[in-house]
Amino acid sequence: MTFEKWLQSRLTAHGFPCGLIDGKIGPVTIAALKAFETAKGLPADGVADPIVVEALRASSSTVPAGIAATLPARDFEVSVPAPAAAQVWPRQKDCLSFYGPVGESQVRVTLPFEMKLAWDKATRVRAMTLHSKVADSAERAFARIAATYSEKERAELGIDLFGGSLNVRRMRGGSAYSMHSWGIAIDFDPERNGLNVAAPKARLSHADALSFWQAWEAEGWLSLGRARNFDWMHVQAARL
Structure with a gap:
């Protein structure tokens, strides 16, 4: 950088x-x-x-x-990994053909900073499970986030609160699989960024979260909050 x-x-x-x-x-x-x-x-x-x-x-x-x-x-330079060549992830409707069956091809991704379970903050998290096709991309995004935000700033934003990654389930209110079912989505701080919480109430809609979202967008990931102003906790490696 x-x-x-x-x-x-x-x-x-x-x-x-x-x-x-x-x-x-x-x-x-x-x-x-x-x-x-x-x-x-x-x-x-x-x-x-x-x-x-x-x-x-x-x-x-x-x-x-x-x-x-x-x-x-x-x-002056700060050493962080540059994004790979622009990645275009599949549309949601094409995830099965691109990623394969839900719940498969999963790998462990080590985090560059400690996180806490959003629903049990006494439990620390140093890794998460993601699809093998998105793992390297997620590691680069997390490295950029670690290089941009201090521990205190991550806590203030809530990006140190892990709300889940792999979770084989249907979308709320629908029959299609959630993006979490392939391990291609990550949730952060769900308590302050609920599904139906819009900007400016959603914490991750604030200006100081911009670099966080740009770290993901540099890798082609999509924020539902920035795209549709809902579910601000969520980022996914799939287009709408």
């Missing part, structure tokens, strides 16, 4: 959205940077100097302490 993308990601994670995390420092990013500087009591000059970078780095383990004071901004 270039410094420019890291800057946009950290501003967005702090609640100062920059729009698309594309590494292009335009008026929207500058405005977000100035708003962040003002909120921190720093000169609002729109320059990402070492003091600003350290403020953005605060409580995040993704940037080594003190590095902003020793490296010029344009040489």
Whole structure:
């Protein structure tokens, strides 16, 4: 990840959205940077100097302490995996032909940060079960999320609350299989992002969740919340 993308990601994670995390420092990013500087009591000059970078780095383990004071901004990089060539996942109606029978071809995906079961927060989760065809993609998305959000920020957003992945069942109110039946969908923090909870009430509809969703969208995954404004807990490797 270039410094420019890291800057946009950290501003967005702090609640100062920059729009698309594309590494292009335009008026929207500058405005977000100035708003962040003002909120921190720093000169609002729109320059990402070492003091600003350290403020953005605060409580995040993704940037080594003190590095902003020793490296010029344009040489600064955060090591995260780049998305593979743009993946086009099948439409929901074609999942059987693409992924095969429900509940099969499952693998264990290790997480880069600890999660908690949403329904039993005392239970820690360090892996989940996903279809073998989406496992590498999910690992890259989780790595980008870990590089963007600190532990505290993940807790505030609720993206450390695991609501489920593989679960062979029918869709609610229908006869078709849920995307969870193939292990190609993941739910986060269902308590604050219920099926029928729309924006802005849904926690994951807020601006500081933008980098989270863009990590998935870079891999071709779909947020039902961003596409249809419902079920904001849910992301899937299938198109509508």
